[in-house]
Amino acid sequence: MLKNLLCALFGLGLAFGVAAADTLADVHAEMNGCESCHQDGEPSSDGAFENEQCQSCHGPMAELEGDHHAAHADMLMCADCHNPHELEIGQQPSCDDCHDDGRTP
Numbered sequence: 299m300l301k302n303l304l305c306a307l308f309g310l311g312l313a314f315g316v317a318a319a320d321t322l323a324d325v326h327a328e329m330n331g332c333e334s335c336h337q338d339g340e341p342s343s344d345g346a347f348e349n350e351q352c353q354s355c356h357g358p359m360a361e362l363e364g365d366h367h368a369a370h371a372d373m374l375m376c377a378d379c380h381n382p383h384e385l386e387i388g389q390q391p392s393c394d395d396c397h398d399d400g401r402t403p
């Protein structure tokens with residue numbers, strides 16, 4: 299039973315070409331390389347170039363789904379919440395890194 303479940307999950311992972319522990323950066327790099335976010339593949343010093351790249355594919359923060367996006371437009375960068383090299387694919391960013399009142403998206 300457990301073995302079947304694991305096989306099914308592994309199969310799904312293969313179908314998407316994604317292993318369970320892939321980070322957001324890994325998955326994006328599989329699509330378009332490090333250059334999809336970094337100019338010439340090199341991280342910028344302030345993250346501004348990377349932030350432009352996110353928005354060129356996903357749209358501006360003010361227009362993304364969910365109130366938590368619009369609430370921080372022109373205030374935070376995408377990576378302040380979606381740390382591409384820390385968060386695994388499907389893992390939700392948390393609010394209490396910055397707000398300590400238990401708020402949720």
Ligand code: HEC
Pocket residue numbers: 322323324326327331332333334335336341342343344345348349377382383
């Ligand atoms: C989804 C976009 C994205 C992809 C793809 C990506 N990175 Fe990053 N990376 C970032 C962001 C955002 C930062 C933090 C912003 C900054 O300081 O430049 C960062 C930071 C870094 C840093 C600075 C050290 C650190 O970990 O904070 C290195 C080194 C780095 N990336 C290397 C890579 C390499 C090599 C690849 C390709 C395998 C890659 N990145 C792919 C978005 C990405």
Ligand code: HEC
Pocket residue numbers: 352353356357358359362364366367370374375376377378379380388390391392403
């Ligand atoms: C204040 C923190 C925060 C910032 C800043 C932020 N996000 Fe999010 N984002 C979240 C949270 C939390 C979720 C999950 C919400 C949910 O599932 O209801 C999310 C969901 C998403 C999703 C959907 C992911 C999925 O699993 O389907 C995308 C795509 C996304 N954000 C892209 C961005 C981009 C691009 C930026 C910058 C323009 C950005 N986000 C800025 C917190 C943030």
Ligand code: HEC
Pocket residue numbers: 322326330334335348349351352353355356376377380382386387388389
């Ligand atoms: C070259 C275009 C491109 C760039 C640049 C890009 N993304 Fe994506 N991103 C995609 C595509 C395509 C997907 C997979 C389909 C989808 O969920 O929209 C994706 C998926 C995501 C997801 C959903 C992952 C999940 O858990 O399902 C998040 C969150 C996300 N991107 C955030 C970011 C952030 C933050 C940046 C900048 C640091 C960024 N993206 C840069 C194209 C891009």
Ligand code: HEC
Pocket residue numbers: 366369370373374378379391392393394395396397401402403
């Ligand atoms: C990287 C830090 C950071 C993260 C993570 C973060 N916020 Fe914020 N948020 C801020 C800052 C800075 C402000 C503006 C100052 C203030 O009002 O506290 C703000 C303001 C807000 C506001 C508007 C003002 C208020 O306090 O009502 C809302 C709503 C909000 N955040 C919700 C969220 C939610 C929901 C999440 C989780 C998805 C989240 N935030 C994650 C930094 C963050």
